[in-house]
Amino acid sequence: MSAPVAGAARRFLARRWAGTCVLLAACAALPGCALLKPPPAPPEPQGATEGTLAPLAVQLEVQAPGELESLLENYLDLGRLRALAPDEPITAAELRRLEAATPAQARALLETEGYFDAQVQVERVSDNPPRVRVTVQPGPRTIVRDVVWGVKGPLQQQLEAGDAGAMAARSALQTNWPLPPGTPFRNAAWGNAKSGALAQLRASGYAAATWESTRAEIDAVDQNAVLWVTAQSGPLFRTGQLRIRGLERQDEKTVRNLADFRPGTPATEQLLLDYQERLQKSGLFDRATVNIDTDPAVADATPVTVRLGELPLQTAIVGLGVSANTGPRATLEHIHRRIFGQRATLRNKFELAQLRQAWEGELTSHALPGLKRNLLGGTLERVESDDDVVQSARLRTGRAYDGERIDRLLFVEVERSTTRNDLGTETAQALSLNAHGTWRDVDNILLPTDGIGLSVQTAVGQARSDNFDGSTRSGPYARAYAKLQWWKPIGEDWYAHTRLELGQVFVRDGLRVPDSQRFRAGGDESVRGYGFRELGPEDDGVTRSGNVLMTASAEIARPLTPRIPGLWWATFVDIGNAADRWGDLEPALGIGAGVRYRSPLGPVSVDLAYGRETRSVRLHLNVGVQF
Template identity: 45%
Template sequence: MSWPIASRRALACVALALVLASTSAPAQDDGERDEPLRSDAPAEAATQAASSESVPAADDEAAPRRSLFDSGVTTLEAGANGAYRIEVRAPKRLRDLLVRHLDLARFREQPDISPIEIGRLVAAAPAQARALLEPQGYFNAKVSVQRDEAAGGTPPTVRVQVDPGPSARVGRVQLEMQGAFAQGMEAGDDGLRRRWQLLQSRWSLGSGTPFSQSAWNAAKNALVTSLRARGYASAGITGSGAQVDAERNQVRLSVIVDSGPLYRLGAVRIEGLERTPEQTARNLLPFAPGAAYSERLLLDYQEALQKSGLYEGVAVELDLDVQQAERATVMVRLREHTTQSAQVSIGYSSNTGARIGLEHTHRRVFGRDLVATSRLELGRLEREVSLDLLTYPLEHGYRNLLALKADYLDAGGAITQTQRLRVGRTRDTENIDRLYYLEFNRTTVKTANARLADRALLGNYQWVRRDVNNLVFPTRGLILGIQAGGGAAYDADNERGPFARLVLQATAYQPLGAGWLGQARAEVAQVIKRPSLGVPDSLLFRAGGDDSVRGYGYRTLGPVRDGAVVGGPVLATGSVEVMRRFSDDSPRWRNWYGALFVDAGNAAVSWNEFDPAIGYGVGVRWRSPIGPLRVDLAYGEKVGALRLHVSVGVTFR
């Protein structure tokens, strides 16, 4: 099918604009860490303002791109009441620092400043500028300041000229370990020796690297944080020095770190509970008494408590009393959720249109350790009502569930109504969610000429693993999902028989370099059964929509019966997408991205009849607090038309 010329031109223009906008932005790596290092080491040098700056070193690869059209001068006008104007000439990465912190820049707007005071500021500026540059690794900067008077009552101009000289490099690095860690190495512990070698290899300020105060502090913090995260919770820097050889532009570094004792986890003390049993919180413990301390274990426990839905506030800390290091107390402070809560939601999806929802949660049903959640969602094309009963966490974090759900969907020319009853068990951990259940399913599909109702009883296992750097906006990592089950079906023609169902899903995120991010998604599924046996349509598969094949309507790809799209026993979909941030420097555009994508896939009666539908287009992403907002303009080849897709959040099915 040919593409209309107007649509083709519109899509080409949007794609060209996105590419041009993205290539004008500086390169960056979006595989960024999501949790900053703790700043436990004291700052050691010049002024606090200068040491807190994060100014790239002279050989920063991004700097030439940022300064390609830079005039090399920043001018601060005097303003209506200003005493003088300033011109600062320096490399861009340092000029911004000087403009923010030089007294000459800060006091230029004071109308009552005297010529004598201006002279004092001019005389003091070279020394102040050098003091600002030294923490950035420039110890031989040449700074000149000139004051030029102007005629006709115009404010004078103060010109600051800066030649930073070469950036100092790290020379010799000496790292020394003390405390229980060192004693263990001396006693012949090969594991500790290998770990110390690994910590030394990860030291970020190696010989020959550019020196700056911020990098120096970050390297020490990283060393201490690594020790604290893996057993040595009271580790700290007991001595450090950065000896500058200005003539050779070298800095010799020395660090002495005391590991302190190796901590082991002892008693767990829980505070703040009124209604929920203490044992519920203990059932979520990911460790046994006597386990070696690691920061990850406490974070896992804190996250498990938060995910339980029972506590509004959670804090898990270790008692750092060195005298009790062998059986350190874990302190857990909890603030319970209210017994009942309700929320109203209004939303829109290009899949199913506008919708309104109501959700009510009762966290102590009938005075028992049960959580009941009821939901009602009403939309033009999709409606749903459900009730979930979930026990409080049991031993090892498992929870029993009972779920009732009825939904209505009008898509692809067919009206599908499903009623489900589930009884099962679930367990959610930091990276892995598991769900086992037995389900009774009754689904009715109404087309133009028929109304068929199929039933099934099946057992199912659902497993999802998330290894990504950020759950809200992943840019690196992998998500895997598996669903496997089977049971017996009883179709509308009174035929009975067994069937099996398997779904495999994977989504990968990877920085591609030069500021580009890549995402690839794949899904393969099949229901294995006799060709003549009918299985409930909600257990079969359709494709199309925001998280499937863009360019097509929601669940409008699949086998056609009586002119309507119905579920098929086989499905395969895939997607490849690249995106790039509009700008690294502008706060307004830092969370906006442009995207290019290609989707393909379909559902069918069999693999012999499988015919993938192709969709491709451009989009815009916004990194919102609740997940990525995606707006995509996609062209579906099979339908020969453009379609707008809007969605929010990351889907973990």
């Protein structure tokens, strides 16, 4: 053999055996696998000698069902030959040796997919160029017959004592195990299941948990597997002192109030993630991480380290944009995160739009014990629609609670509104006690695709109105409003979103409450195909706000192309209207289609909708999800 050829062969063998050793090591981890001896080498083709060089391209033909074909093509040495040595010929003897080793390699690969009784045949189809055919009959796939669980350490002791938290941790471990009886056994799935279960046990507060033992017993005759897993839980970690890092301008007390747990609380992953999310949502920090010390020696009171990056003390934001509801707009927002050196945030926002001009201001305390916040706010607003102009002023004071899934707001509000249209001028004022609540259980709060969101508003108060007809009325009133939203994947890459909105003002005839307490429909978040606040009861052809509201929407969407998964198309149907009484409500219909871009700040929607009642088409733009 010439020196160049010998060198090429040595380089090829070194690379090939490195890959083969990795495969054999993986297969050795599978219990119950017998050592397979390669079959005798096939007879040497006529005319071939040890020094004969095979042509460059050795062709491999695999006949196997489904995904097994690509598995063998990619990982058999014969399949990798060209990639390993694309420009180096090999001897005929080396090619025969690879053919002889192929059945054992193929069976080892098939065992990782759960096929422990495969039949493999290898034949040389042609010699010039060399073409090898590998035919596989995998046989039945091995199925998980049983999973035998074992737990040792403090978790087992707590289970014996009937501890509810320990029972919940074990139940979650077994319920979420991804290889229950009846599922196909695959080596990769077995490895992922063990990793995932251990991660879940650690997330339950047993941060030092390890596997005491794991094994898979394979019965190749009956094609089933029994999985044995025994966890060593280690101690349950409980929270100790907070170590806060990175504070310069904000108060440490705020950070401690946002923790909302006492020393000695089980340090579960969810507890720490919820705390981290509250810090990020507080509006005071641009980054926050929460970690514990996982040394078992400090498990009874593990230090909780909070690392923070503070936002600037003051921020001013200028914005230019366009809204399908209110037209082109400019906004200016100013935030002071520690006004007058106190633990409070002051926000002021000014909006100048074609159809809306407004100022909104709010003074909010930083987090108090129990995740509560005190607030004082006000609004001045002018809104123009096709038929009227509404000016309003509101002042409120109250207390908010921001939870993980539930937000609550209780406040007292005084409001005055003036409506001008072709009927004249109407003025209404009210003093009310209000309770708002938002509950959500979604997979992603910014880009939901699965879950439910519910918003509820209630109010009771006293109102007085000077009506269009010159009459004056006063008396008590009540208001109720609810919006239910539902997101659900339906099949592969299809997503549904539905919405139902209901509202009613309970008031005696002739008494008008302020316009913001009443209802209209139409616009981006209402009935598409109609203008903003275009739908409602009419007097002499003039649309005004009503005492009852119903809107509903159904939408289905999917990605436009797998290459751009964040760009979706959608089609939808909207229906609804506002009226003075339920018996007078005549739903308007809107249908259309649009595109969605799932940006990091929320979905950006562009819709084209047709309104049946107006027989017109409107363009709608919207950003984000409103719960």
